[in-house]
Amino acid sequence: MYTSKDLQKIFRIGRETIRYYEKIGIIHGKVNATKYHYYDDLDIENLARILKYREFKFPLQQIKKLRSANHISDFQFVLTNQIKHLKSEIRIDEILETRLTWKMNELVAYSKGRKSFIKDDFYYDLAYSEEHGFAGNDKYPNFTNLSKTSDFPFSDFIAFTKITDNDELSFTNGGTAISKGIVDNLSIETNQLVHHSFDCIYQSYRVISQRMNDTLNIHPEVALLNKLHYQICNCPYVRQIAILKNKRIVQLNIPVNKSI
Incomplete structure (x- = not known):
């Protein structure tokens, strides 16, 4: 004993x-x-x-x-499920590493003032709007559908804007977004998410206030796009890269079409 x-x-x-x-x-x-x-x-x-x-x-x-377990098949069933789970964990770790590497590269792009034209394809989960305030529950109102499926580590904070005749942006709503590539890779449920797909985005970087209550002047971007014969075709939006003590570093995304 x-x-x-x-x-x-x-x-x-x-x-x-x-x-x-x-x-x-x-x-x-x-x-x-x-x-x-x-x-x-x-x-x-x-x-x-x-x-x-x-x-x-x-x-x-x-x-x-x-x-x-009374039968070999019962034992095999549990082992098979655990193998799938471990493979999933490996894939998740690889994606998380890729996400952090992406963020580091975005910070380098910000520091160098890089500008480019890209494609963007993501699913969006509204968390806040001017009209209705926070869309979540009382316990944690900032994040709704993504947090319920434990997908928040793969997501970005995105805020959409409206543009004035003076080339100024004001923020209208914000939430979490997750790229279509990650959704497809991890088979994430998207029934409650809104799909956004843009063939051409003009992308640059800005520093904005943490409270996001100021307008954002994009006259330099508009002037450059006109010079390159591009026109804005949808609401610009920002994707948060980093949040510091009193400010946010954001990726400014302007959906455009090539003018004929």
Whole structure:
């Protein structure tokens, strides 16, 4: 027979972990008259197996399913699902690394004053509008549909604008956006998201106030686009690159068409 201290020494785990595994029925200690918990060889084997599965990142509920499987097919089913989960985790980590690299490259583009024409294709989740205020719940109103599907790390904050005759932009609504490429790669649900696709975007960078209550003058961009024979064809929008103490660094995106 083995005591809790024996198990702690053998497996290098804490007493609380042993008690928790016992509480949820993964191991079954026996209690003697003095209320000490004792464990037998089968408990040792079970605990070793549990810790081994934990190294493979199995959730405890899945470990319980493995221990209660009556048929090989049941066992294979749990293993297959975990393999899929691990592959998904690898893919997610790769995308997160790509996202951080993209942000670093955008900061370099900002520091160099880079300007370019690109395509843009993303799904948008409205969080705030001038007319209705925040669209989410009281607990966390800033982010709605994306946060419910745990996709927020893959998203950007985007704010749409309206343009005046004086080439000034005022912000009308904002929310989170996730690129179509990521949506397709991770099979993200898009039923509650709005799809935006632009064949040609003129892209530059600006610094704006953190509160976003000022207008943004884009006369230099408009003048350049006219010179290059482009016309604005849709509402400009900004994608947040970084938020600092009193300001935001944003990517300014102006949908355009080539003039005939």
